[in-house]
Amino acid sequence: MKADPAVLRRTPLFEGIAAPEIERLLTCLGSYTRLYGRGGILWQAGEDVAQLGIVLRGAVDARQTRPDGSFQIMARHGAGGLIGDLLMAAGQTSPVTVTAQEETEVLYLPLERIMAGCARECPCHVQLRLNLLREMAAKFWQQRRQIACLTESSLRRRIVRFLLSEAAEQGRSAFSVSYSREELAAFLGVNRSALSRELGRLRQEGYLTFRRGSFTLLAPERLRTLLR
Numbered sequence: 001m002k003a004d005p006a007v008l009r010r011t012p013l014f015e016g017i018a019a020p021e022i023e024r025l026l027t028c029l030g031s032y033t034r035l036y037g038r039g040g041i042l043w044q045a046g047e048d049v050a051q052l053g054i055v056l057r058g059a060v061d062a063r064q065t066r067p068d069g070s071f072q073i074m075a076r077h078g079a080g081g082l083i084g085d086l087l088m089a090a091g092q093t094s095p096v097t098v099t100a101q102e103e104t105e106v107l108y109l110p111l112e113r114i115m116a117g118c119a120r121e122c123p124c125h126v127q128l129r130l131n132l133l134r135e136m137a138a139k140f141w142q143q144r145r146q147i148a149c150l151t152e153s154s155l156r157r158r159i160v161r162f163l164l165s166e167a168a169e170q171g172r173s174a175f176s177v178s179y180s181r182e183e184l185a186a187f188l189g190v191n192r193s194a195l196s197r198e199l200g201r202l203r204q205e206g207y208l209t210f211r212r213g214s215f216t217l218l219a220p221e222r223l224r225t226l227l228r
Contacts, residue, residue, distance in 0.1 A: 003033055003056060003107045011054055011080040012138075013131050021124040028125075029113040036100035042083070045097045049087040051110045052132075055079055058104025059178070062096040063186075073187040074146070076101075076178055082135050150189055152227075155198050158188050160226045163208065167217055174216040181212075 003026060005019040014022050025031075033056065036042065042060060043049060055077050062075040062083070074096050077083050083106070087094050114128065145165050152158045162184075167173050177184065185192040202208055207223050209216045217223055 003031065003054075007056060008054070008107075011082075012135050013054060013082055013128065015131055016127050017124050017131075021122075024122075025124055025128060026107075029109050031107055031109050033105060033107050036104045036106065038100060038102050040100040040104070042098040042100065042106065043094055045095055046093050049084045049094050050112075051108045052085040052114075053083045053106040053108050055081045055083065056105040056107055059101045060098050060104055060106075061101055061183075062098050064096050071186060072189050073179070073183055075142075076183075078178065082139075085132060085136055086139060146187075155188075155190050155194055156202070157227060158190065159195070159198055159202065160223055162188060163215060163217060164220065164223060164227075166215075167220065173218075173220055174214070176214045179213065 005022040005026075008014045008022050009017070009019055014025075017025070036058070042053065045065065057079050059076060059078045060081070060083060061073055062077075063071045064074050065071050083098060084094075114132065149158050149161045149165070152161050166175055166177060179187055181196060182192050185195045188195065199208075199210060203210065206218060207226075208218055
């Protein structure tokens with residue numbers, strides 16, 4: 001399988017790089033693609049990660065197992081998402097297991113080739129490394145957002161923090177999330193039934209409406225007062 005440069009141009013890692021240069025980069029960097037079925041494991045917790053991956057199609061979850069055997073979703077990446085970049089840069093074993101949530105195709109790029117560049121130090125190599133740095137910085141702030149949710153003192157505050165953060169990220173008060181109810185519960189580190197009950201209370205109190213993965217914040221400013 002060969003990655004389509006026209007598709008890669010729409011991903012943050014290859015932003016600002018022309019399609020012909022992307023094609024040359026893929027060859028120079030020794031890239032390769034791999035196809036996974038639903039539930040396929042990209043890598044297990046405890047494994048070394050020496051390359052980053054770009055999700056060309058499909059979706060993957062990074063899950064961390066708790067001592068009681070349950071799991072928490074640490075991140076989800078759809079088409080265009082970058083995976084493994086922080087782990088490969090840190091040179092540490094993975095604390096999470098990454099699995100495909102549907103049929104998924106991933107393009108892999110080895111760290112050594114990315115950082116080494118080429119003898120001519122082509123502008124496209126420099127742009128690739130700058131894009132990678134920006135992506136890693138964005139992920140740092142995304143993880144800060146999740147930590148802010150998880151460290152809230154109550155389930156209600158976790159939910160409110162998450163919803164306000166998503167609304168701000170998407171720039172509108174009506175938005176959708178990619179998580180199912182069970183997955184959102186795992187992301188927030190709470191019980192699914194408790195999550196559903198609390199969302200129901202917030203709806204009854206006039207703060208929001210929701211249907212499956214779609215939410216509308218009816219009074220965002222009033223909702224923010226719940227975090228004070």
